[in-house]
Amino acid sequence: MNPFRAWVGRAWSHSRLIFCAMQSMAAANLERFYPSIIPIGQELRKEASVMLACSTDCQRETLLALLMIGATSSWFNPKDSGASLFLSFQSRLKRAILLNKVDINGAEGLFYMGSLVYWRMLLSYVHDHPRIVRDEIGISVRVPSQPSTLSFNNTPHPWAGVGFEIQKILCEVGLLIRTKRRKSKVPDDEPNPNLFDSQNSLLEAFELESRLLQTGCPAEDQVTNPGDHQTPVDHLLVFAEVYRLLGLLQIYRIFPTVLTSRLAADRSTWISSTRRIFNMVHHHAMTWGLQMNVPQDQFSPNFMAIWLTLFAYSIIEKLKALPIEAGTGAFQPFLLVACSGELRRPSVFTAGLKALIHSDGSLILMETGILRARQILLGRLQMLRDFLPPKPWDLCVSIVQEVWSRMDAISFPSILDKESDSGMDNMPLWLDVMIDHGYETLMG
Template structure:
């Protein structure tokens, strides 16, 4: 995908206060020419014609009809399309209450960085239906990065930050989304790190900010935390080889109410990216970091006391997170502000927040099977400390999570939150003992999975092959969880297919391939070793993207 979009860049260092910024001013290969728009009929009329150019009336009519009847103003069209098509899929809910929409309305006429960033998003989104828009998307990306760099330079000359640079921050978030769409992970990380650095600098001076700037600071902190969650889930490493992390994780837990007072929660107005899942997604992010760190240590086969102590520290952190997740409570429905979006009632946001909580627990239980659990996280089944982890903890939790996600319709405005949650649920949908537990006849059991296209590719006209497999009585009894897991797998693939048609499709396509690869690895684990882990599969196959 990176080669397909043909991006190249040069490094430009920018320093603001104590923080160093590394922006890449994009130079787009093969698109250096001025963006060509359709010429107007007046321009066509000014062209000189020799007598030999005079043609018959029918030919002249044919020439006239080849001129477009409606001349589109591409820059204006892209802004219009952003508000009509991109904003709804970029938010957990979409209405005049959403800060994503209101900020874009206020800033696109004031900030060149915001204007070109919105145009870049629209052009990239439209290129799925009209590939001709790809060249325009590349040019607008280049213009947006140049504008962001220029505005950062202006900000740098002002010394102490007295007001929050809302336009620059909003543009950075927009561009981070685009590069996530087209799988330019190194640029996603670079923009994320610079956004965090700007926010860290802003927090040092936040006491002198106006109440509105303090509210915007809380908004961008929450937005960046969710961005960090998506990057952490896909496990991309930075240039030093370490997993991308927030060096100011304590700061990201701070929120501000509308009066500028520091509180645990900003207000009960839903966030346009996370809904009411801001704190829950933070715990999800920390859980994923624990899981990835532990798997990396296990795969590295490191020995020695230091490695053992590191592993024990990660396990202790996992137990702390489990306790925090089980004690987490949400506000009552009537305490949550309205979304203003008919497609996204508040109940959808509560269900999404609960899905994040269960997803975090699901990943912890898979990665740390000895995690102590005394209370069921969902109350629908009893868990004992020494029970079989997958059969009595992971699978039931994954089935419950899938049922919860089923309640959120695919047309909900919160659909942008769902891809990562569908993937999380899929990681727990494992048949006991692989496909061997299904007890398929030999002729069917050689398939790599129950859903393989060739699983039933035999001649139904000749049923003599059935004589070698005994009576039909062998199919009269089957573990109920086999049916439930099969139904849950079908639902997840069906929902991902629907999301592929309404969200930016490339990340959803990767999500579908990742889920299939996880299930295939489970189904082929005939000896039930339970050493298959979703993070290893994502790493080994390179099936990573920004799933949100």
């Protein structure tokens, strides 16, 4: 039921383009066992790239090859996002749709659009090109939120799973927070960012938060079972929920005003799924003896830091339930890296936290839990390196270790001295580490 695998499987024996693309991917995956195969894979990739550059068509084999060569660029060079190939795929797909070569709501069209959204989502966190992070197809896909009958629309996508709409929102989140962090790095002697732009960004953050809270996933019985015993439907639904939680985490981290507004809101007006999301944080807080029910005027920076840490911990707990060898394994690195930046270790000597705890033992419990979550996260990344092309995952591990190193060098009060709607600017962030060190790799 995987159209990607089926189409490639039928084409490779008669299409030199597909053959070279597929073999180059295999070579990249085998290089840690057979280093001598690296030049062969590079030569096959080069041949496929030349064939793509010399053609202008928008046939199925060309579109598939662009996905195969472009989305695996980081397998060969971890700092190559495949951006130019993404743009080529996007423009050729649009032409294929306009020429009626691809039905946008048919099996092939939905596969391509899901692939495009997933690829763009990853790119939006590592690339600034406006043509990449903005949707240039301009054609809507009919994906009902609650399908009444089983169809391809609710058959899991090989890359996007069942979280198509959520990943579309995550594209916009990536563009917003990356732009915000880049503006925050403007030197003090340069003109301050335009206040109007800052207010627009905050309004956009509020809108994206609302959309993420309102966008749900289909019920389990509404999703076609793909027949993969290692990746049942409930795993795919958990994965889609993790994407949604991650989007919220990034918004709340960069725009603390959005989080304080949400926490101060009347909970009786929340839909059940929103209430469930925020109850996760209180569940873990109670487990560690932390008191998180504080009045609105006590939403201090220390409180916000702990809340974000508990939220990130909740996401890791959900990911922990998904086996690393399952079909979702190859798509976890981005989620793991983005969560890593909120796993702060509290200090038992941090006076600013005394009002939030019942006893000093609560901080010890919390630190133990965070250290375990870190161990799980890093262990997953290292395990993925053992059965996926290793180059991008090495950078992922470097990002995670560096952001933790920066966190552990400071304490809660000092990292929250400066707070604004540009985010908690002095607090270490995974996105900053990635940008500062040039670790911008495609994590998927």
